[in-house]
Amino acid sequence: MRRKVIQWSSGNIGKGLIRAIVERDDLELAGLYVFSDEKVGQDAGDIARIAHCFRQARMSSPPSVTCTPGFMVPS
Numbered sequence: 001m002r003r004k005v006i007q008w009s010s011g012n013i014g015k016g017l018i019r020a021i022v023e024r025d026d027l028e029l030a031g032l033y034v035f036s037d038e039k040v041g042q043d044a045g046d047i048a049r050i051a052h053c054f055r056q057a058r059m060s061s062p063p064s065v066t067c068t069p070g071f072m073v074p075s
Helices: 011-025
Strands: 005-007 027-033 070-074
Touching: 005 011, 011 027
Parallel strands: 005 027, 005 070
Antiparallel strands: none
16 A cells, blocks of 8 residues: 655755655655745656656645545655
8 A cells, every 4th residue: 555645845956765765665755845936837757757657746735635645755
């Protein structure tokens, strides 16, 4: 069973965590919460410099409002 994960921030550590989450078969990146206006709406993969994840970065409301994650990763 894949666990849904929300990554909370996308700085240097957060980018590495996005990559680690996407590489694992047992985890699914369910959302990305950012604190920068420039990153809002960008694909999480673009922010982490990997292939598209088809998850847009959000800032206005936490992604947990639209999904039920198994984990939330603060960084």
